Amino acid sequence: MESIKGVLQNAINRTGIDKRKLEECKALFLWDEVAPSLMTRTQPVAISRGRMSINVTDSVVLHQLSFYKKEYMDKINLIAGKRFVRDIVFRVGKVERTGQAIESRDEYIKRLQSIELKQDEMTRIDEVTAQVEDEDIRNSLRELFISQTQLSKIRSDKI
16 A cells, blocks of 8 residues: 555656655745735745845845845745755845735635636646545645646646
């Protein structure tokens, strides 16, 4: 009998999702948890090879954040349970959330769930998850892959 970890790892490998990219995306999502008071003045934009880039609204915010860079890195890595972020680069740039009401978690989930996947995407997900014998795990894994695919569409604006 294969372990759940093995089944999940095989399923992730079959979907073609790069594990490192998945972990980096997780680190990007943690920014708002680490710095919730800065949500309207900052926006994580990328992470590559442990270097996270965060746009800020102006040079004053950039200067203030530079003093706390190590603390932010430590917090993200602590929450993630792994050292994903080795450096944070703050730069003045476009922050799309400025002046906007922050979308609530419930609104975001509704928007995410409203995205319909193409038949070939659903077929691929079903093929991968069909190999899992335990029905509860199979269904949970299927929902996870569906959500991940929907999330990828939101991020890439391919809706």
